[in-house]
Amino acid sequence: xxxxxxxxxxxxxxxxxxxxxxxxxxxxxxGMPLVSCILAQKLHAPRLTILFEGGVIGPHIEVGxxxxxxxxxxxxxxxxxxxxITDILLLQQRGYxxxxxxxxxxxxxxGNLNSSFIGDPAxxxxxxxxxGGANDIASLASKILVAMHHEKKRFVEKVDFITxxxxxxxxxxxxxxxxxxxxxxxxxxxLGIFGFDEQSKKMRLETLHPGVxxxxxxxxxxxxLLIPDQISYTKAPTDExxxxxxxxxxxxxxxxxxxx
Amino acid sequence: MKSYLELRDxxxxxxxxxxxxxxxxxxxxALIENGDTIASGGCHYSRxxxxxxxxxxxxxxKDLTYCRxxxxxxxxxLLVAGAVKHVVTSWxxxxxxxxxSAVMRHYxxxxxxxxxxxxxxxxxxxxxxxxxxxxxxxARSMMGSDLIPCLPGLKEIDCPYTGEKLVLVPALNPxxxxxxxxxxxxxxxxxSDGLPFMDQDIxxxxxxxxxxxxxxxxxxxxxxxxxxxxxxxxxxxAVVEVPYGCMPHELYGEYEPDFASMDAYVKxxxxxxxxxxxxxxxxxxxxxxxxxxYLALNGFKNILQATIRGRGIYND
Numbered sequence: 001x002x003x004x005x006x007x008x009x010x011x012x013x014x015x016x017x018x019x020x021x022x023x024x025x026x027x028x029x030x031g032m033p034l035v036s037c038i039l040a041q042k043l044h045a046p047r048l049t050i051l052f053e054g055g056v057i058g059p060h061i062e063v064g065x066x067x068x069x070x071x072x073x074x075x076x077x078x079x080x081x082x083x084x085i086t087d088i089l090l091l092q093q094r095g096y097x098x099x100x101x102x103x104x105x106x107x108x109x110x111g112n113l114n115s116s117f118i119g120d121p122a123x124x125x126x127x128x129x130x131x132g133g134a135n136d137i138a139s140l141a142s143k144i145l146v147a148m149h150h151e152k153k154r155f156v157e158k159v160d161f162i163t164x165x166x167x168x169x170x171x172x173x174x175x176x177x178x179x180x181x182x183x184x185x186x187x188x189x190x191l192g193i194f195g196f197d198e199q200s201k202k203m204r205l206e207t208l209h210p211g212v213x214x215x216x217x218x219x220x221x222x223x224x225l226l227i228p229d230q231i232s233y234t235k236a237p238t239d240e241x242x243x244x245x246x247x248x249x250x251x252x253x254x255x256x257x258x259x260x
Numbered sequence: 261m262k263s264y265l266e267l268r269d270x271x272x273x274x275x276x277x278x279x280x281x282x283x284x285x286x287x288x289x290a291l292i293e294n295g296d297t298i299a300s301g302g303c304h305y306s307r308x309x310x311x312x313x314x315x316x317x318x319x320x321x322k323d324l325t326y327c328r329x330x331x332x333x334x335x336x337x338l339l340v341a342g343a344v345k346h347v348v349t350s351w352x353x354x355x356x357x358x359x360x361s362a363v364m365r366h367y368x369x370x371x372x373x374x375x376x377x378x379x380x381x382x383x384x385x386x387x388x389x390x391x392x393x394x395x396x397x398x399a400r401s402m403m404g405s406d407l408i409p410c411l412p413g414l415k416e417i418d419c420p421y422t423g424e425k426l427v428l429v430p431a432l433n434p435x436x437x438x439x440x441x442x443x444x445x446x447x448x449x450x451x452s453d454g455l456p457f458m459d460q461d462i463x464x465x466x467x468x469x470x471x472x473x474x475x476x477x478x479x480x481x482x483x484x485x486x487x488x489x490x491x492x493x494x495x496x497x498a499v500v501e502v503p504y505g506c507m508p509h510e511l512y513g514e515y516e517p518d519f520a521s522m523d524a525y526v527k528x529x530x531x532x533x534x535x536x537x538x539x540x541x542x543x544x545x546x547x548x549x550x551x552x553x554y555l556a557l558n559g560f561k562n563i564l565q566a567t568i569r570g571r572g573i574y575n576d
Binding site for chain 2: 071073076084090126127131132136139163168176
């Protein structure tokens with residue numbers, strides 16, 4: 001097979017953008033998720049509204065001037081409204097927010113994320129910065145998109161700590177815990193797109209990216225993935241998707257290929 | 261935790277009349293006692309009341325609990341200075357692009373300090389409940405996660421009306437709030453522009469409020485635009501004029517972060533850990549005679565660049 005004309009990070013960014021529908025509201029984090037949101041606005045979702053945890057509703061992000069975090073004035077430029085952190089996060093509890101867009105150090109088979117501790121939380125190898133608003137977003141937004149680089153040490157059987165709830169221990173454990181809506185909707189990696197089984201809530205392969213094999217995905221996943229009998233493939237990025245993405249991030253600050 | 265009647269008693273004993281509260285930075289920070297719970301306004305590297313933090317370290321405060329929505333470099337300084345042993349926050353590191361704080365890791369992994377981790381919204385609801393004068397607010401977040409078992413005493417209930425599971429987020433009434441703003445009058449009417457973060461709730465929840473401000477404006481000026489007043493004067497105990505009071509962090513419409521100084525600090529902190537921060541404290545906190553001397557150390561060109569970018573938010 002010929003070498004593709006896009007890198008792994010661009011693939012994740014473009015595939016994530018495809019899930020963001022027009023007219024919806026998305027909580028966008030700094031970095032790659034924000035690039036995806038703006039890409040979706042420029043491609044098929046001009047009326048997609050971006051919210052930032054720092055308290056921003058519908059900012060105008062200029063091409064090439066991505067804010068490095070979402071809690072600062074650059075992220076607030078030409079917004080529709082600025083409100084307190086508590087109030088912007090509460091919009092989700094009321095039901096206004098369609099998508100949350102998250103990452104993490106680890107993900108498990110039920111879509112739980114860890115951004116608090118590596119190793120035993122009582123004696124951690126690494127204390128990570130913590131949840132920020134991720135726990136609130138994953139508890140309260142209608143659909144959670146997770147974008148991650150696909151590595152065995154990140155796709156683990158059981159996360160060291162559930163910072164951010166997916167389907168918890170699977171089945172109906174999420175609902176029973178009191179989280180009556182939401183859950184991890186799609187996991188988008190550089191190898192494929194993954195969803196969750198309706199009953200068991202275990203992670204399931206939906207489509208492989210072009211040129212990727214099931215074996216490769218299995219090798220890079222630390223738990224048993226559900227694999228359908230009939231394998232489907234993701235539609236490769238189009239020239240238009242790649243052109244607009246590269247205009248948004250001309251220096252590849254957010255879409256640099258991940259070193260292996 | 262203070263009872264409702266104790267909290268009311270503190271308010272009751274305050275002189276709530278219109279009175280001049282302008283004091284020096286040292287006098288304002290002297291209101292903080294060792295062992296106090298401090299809530300700090302702003303979020304991450306925005307609207308950080310850095311001058312107050314700087315003065316707390318100079319006054320060698322001890323055993324403080326430091327509460328902030330997201331904690332950035334000021335958290336490193338407070339830990340290494342020995343002022344804080346307990347941090348209540350949702351996220352703790354300089355900023356996404358600067359990586360995970362080596363100092364936060366050192367103190368938390370070696371159990372030299374406590375990192376009490378709340379989700380961002382529930383921490384905000386704790387201040388709001390405190391400001392509302394109620395003991396808790398029910399919420400639909402955090403349940404099922406491992407955050408809850410790490411917060412001893414946090415209660416979940418079945419709602420008495422609907423039977424739904426809810427977490428009861430307890431009120432947080434800090435002993436002292438430290439806040440920074442663009443404008444404030446001598447009485448403590450706080451006017452603010454831009455991202456509000458949690459400052460208003462923190463002010464309502466706290467027993468004492470210290471406000472540092474870029475400018476002190478007259479009460480007549482406040483009254484021309486009362487809709488711009490975000491915190492009423494009777495909540496506030498001390499007003500200090502401190503230009504560039506967030507530096508090297510940012511303040512909406514005034515200045516963006518001084519990225520050169522932030523980069524230099526982070527490089528020192530990440531490469532040498534607490535020892536690097538000790539070097540920083542000696543040079544930037546203990547040595548300067550005044551806040552203005554501290555600013556001078558950061559460099560006129562850096563501050564000017566940050567100011568030009570900061571004011572740019574108002575350009576079309």
